[in-house]
Amino acid sequence: MRVLSYFNTALKITAQYDGKMPLQHYLKQYFAANKKHGSRDRKQITHACYCYYRLGRALPNQPAEERLKASLFMCNSEPAEWAALFNTDWIDNWRADIDKRIAFVALQFEEFNIGDLFQFGQALSAAGDVTAFTVAHLIQPDLFIRVRPGFEAAVKQRLAAQSIAYADYGAGCIGLPNATKTEGLFAINREAVVQDYSSQRVADFFALVPRKPQLKVWDCCAASGGKSILAKDTLGNIDLTVTDIRPSIISNLRRRFAEAGIAEYNAAVADLSKTLQADLLNTNYDLIICDAPCSGSGTWGRTPEQLCFFESSRVDEYAALQKRIVSNAVTRLSANGYFLYITCSVFERENEQVAGFIEQQCGLALVKKELLPGYDKKADSMFAALFRRPL
Structure with a gap:
């Protein structure tokens, strides 16, 4: 079963990774040394690894397998192919609402504390919402571009022509799904720059x-x-x-x-x-x-x-x-x-x-x-x- 292979490979990687280099670079090196993984394999294994670390230091006493399953459950709005890893009870409680998924995990593991995900809440700037900020780590951020003056209409036309959904925040700020391929949509830096909201x-x-x-x-x-x-x-x-x-x-x-x-x-x-x-x-x-x-x-x-x-x-x-x-x-x-x-x-x-x-x-x-x-x-x-x- 391919999804089980993704799961086990992610467990292997997270067991070996020591945080001394960015995870992105470590994964690049791993896949370069293990060329058996195709593009889809790399995408799913990478996703599983990132989900694992989104759990932060929560569930410290659980085996890595349980931590990875809990993170996949909380980080994905629907089971998709990961469903094969879960029993019926988990599938039946897989909701689009992230707060409901978090609540279900809390019922399964008495030790679960959402505050363990981001353990530095007491150091947060006073204006920050600790809970909202913490929960947001379970969600993959979007890709944001800033369209430079004079190019907004052209860039939006190209997005529409490619049927790419986007959020328009005004002042040239556009939010795109993280995996959006921007090649051909605009001249990088001349027409638009990649820049967070x-x-x-x-x-x-x-x-x-x-x-x-x-x-x-x-x-x-x-x-x-x-x-x-x-x-x-x-x-x-x-x-x-x-x-x-x-x-x-x-x-x-x-x-x-x-x-x-x-x-x-x-x-x-x-x-x-x-x-x-x-x-x-x-x-x-x-x-x-x-x-x-x-x-x-x-x-x-x-x-x-x-x-x-x-x-x-x-x-x-x-x-x-x-x-x-x-x-x-x-x-x-x-x-x-x-x-x-x-x-x-x-x-x-x-x-x-x-x-x-x-x-x-x-x-x-x-x-x-x-x-x-x-x-x-x-x-x-x-x-x-x-x-x-x-x-």
Whole structure:
């Protein structure tokens, strides 16, 4: 029975996986070494592995077989081919409503506690709904794209022509089923960018920055450059500088900017955890975007292995790094300039506490701060806080 083979292979993989590399990369290596698995096999085995880790640290005393079955039951709205693994009682109680599936699992296992799925609830930002955020980890997030100005009608026409269902959230934000193949639907980065719903909401903070004929903008932890492209599309004519600690990232960013049609910008490799070099970034900026390195806890719906392998002590390490980066970056902020602090974390120590540090230790005035929850839209969750340097 093929489904039993999927099940047993997933058990084998999860028994061997140690969390030292992203699960996505581990699975890629596993399938490269085990070429007997066809495309459908790989898809189903991958799905089962991800379901397993969506259970987090719940049901710790149950055998791996029972944990995997419970996770498949809770993570799938209908049995489909997994039905062959379950007895009649489970099949009869398989409901589309996820809360009912969770309740049924709780009846089967006295030790089951939904709070064990995400064990860091006490560290969540105050504005977060712990229960809703926790349950959302059992659901595969959607794929989100942001259609760039001038291309919305064309992209939507192509989606309709391919009979691809999508959710339109306005302002060019489109939600697609996670497995959607985007090849041929749009020119990547030129017509549309892959960017999560909450990440796109950062545009609301850009809108609070007063316009100038040409704002000087520094994206100081630029990574793939998504926030820079968003700033270009939102703020118009900007004098853009991008930096990152990793040379390979800057190289990839240059390729992405070329695809996006962004030709005029400055780029450099910079370690902002250390004092800035005198000859680097020897100017001040009207807007500094600091999408700081973080735990990524708001994105664990996409990387659920973190629910099992992340150590809480790392939150303090990230918070200390964030404060060092911020302290160095704000030295390049103009008088009356704006500083935008962003994380894809849901932890208060990385969010509100660092925002408090920026106010108290860096002397900036808070304009707006907000946890950007995505768990009600099958999206990531983020935090953003905008500050202004007084004249």
